[in-house]
Amino acid sequence: MTTQTDIGWVASFDQALDQAAQRKLPIYVDFFSPT
Amino acid sequence: MGAVTYPDEQVAQRLHDRFVCFKPQIDRNQELAHRYGVLWTPGLLWLDERGTKRHENVGFFEPREFLAECTFGEGKVLAGRKDWPGALARFEEVLQSWPDSFAAPAAAFWIAVAARFATGKSEELGTRWRELLSRYPQSSWAMKVSYIERAA
Numbered sequence: 001m002t003t004q005t006d007i008g009w010v011a012s013f014d015q016a017l018d019q020a021a022q023r024k025l026p027i028y029v030d031f032f033s034p035t
Numbered sequence: 036m037g038a039v040t041y042p043d044e045q046v047a048q049r050l051h052d053r054f055v056c057f058k059p060q061i062d063r064n065q066e067l068a069h070r071y072g073v074l075w076t077p078g079l080l081w082l083d084e085r086g087t088k089r090h091e092n093v094g095f096f097e098p099r100e101f102l103a104e105c106t107f108g109e110g111k112v113l114a115g116r117k118d119w120p121g122a123l124a125r126f127e128e129v130l131q132s133w134p135d136s137f138a139a140p141a142a143a144f145w146i147a148v149a150a151r152f153a154t155g156k157s158e159e160l161g162t163r164w165r166e167l168l169s170r171y172p173q174s175s176w177a178m179k180v181s182y183i184e185r186a187a
Contacts, residue, residue: 004042004044004047005044005047005048005051006047006051007041007047007050007051007056008050008051008056009056009057009058010055010056010057012057013057013059013064013067013086015057016055016056016057017084017085017086019055020055020082020083020084021084021085023055024084025053025054025055025084026053026054026055026081026082026083026084026089026108026109026112027054027055027056027057027080027081027082027083027084027086028050028054028055028056028057028079028080028081028082028105028108029056029057029058029059029071029078029079029080029081029082030036030056030057030058030059030077030078030079031058031059031060031061031064031068031073031076031077031078031079031080032036032037032058032059032060032061032076032077033060033061033062033076034060034062
């Protein structure tokens with residue numbers, strides 16, 4: 001049985017900016033529509 | 036994306052290791068969507084750590100195409116920081132790993148720009164863009180540099 005890597009979606013855009021600044025990483029955003 | 040692309044292990048690993056990821060529902064985040072000009076979903080953005088948009092796309096990407104697109108987006112973020120060697124490495128990775136992808140002709144265009152700034156040699160533009168013309172002659176990116184053949 002393989003373990004799926006957790007992408008680690010953050011809960012808010014502010015959190016994305018905070019983490020990106022701390023970890024010096026780019027931000028990936030996917031706007032989605034509920035199906 | 037959620038049903039096909041994100042469950043792919045390579046995609047999940049890439050996103051986990053190299054990005055901070057945020058997935059907003061568009062109708063509940065209209066101000067943010069408006070700020071970045073997102074009109075339709077999936078609306079995909081690659082931003083630098085300050086929130087400046089460096090790359091965008093719209094629509095579904097299957098895992099292989101998504102990996103190429105993500106690597107290209109990372110290259111554009113590094114280019115925005117003027118990390119030209121880093122950007123060049125990402126664009127070259129797109130061509131080497133996914134040469135038949137949607138992102139590949141764009142990467143071939145930006146390889147020339149990144150190589151020009153990384154080396155300080157303006158002749159890199161002509162050399163690399165001729166490679167783009169040879170490798171992807173039918174692409175819109177080849178059209179953008181086709182003047183160099185007429186000028187030669």
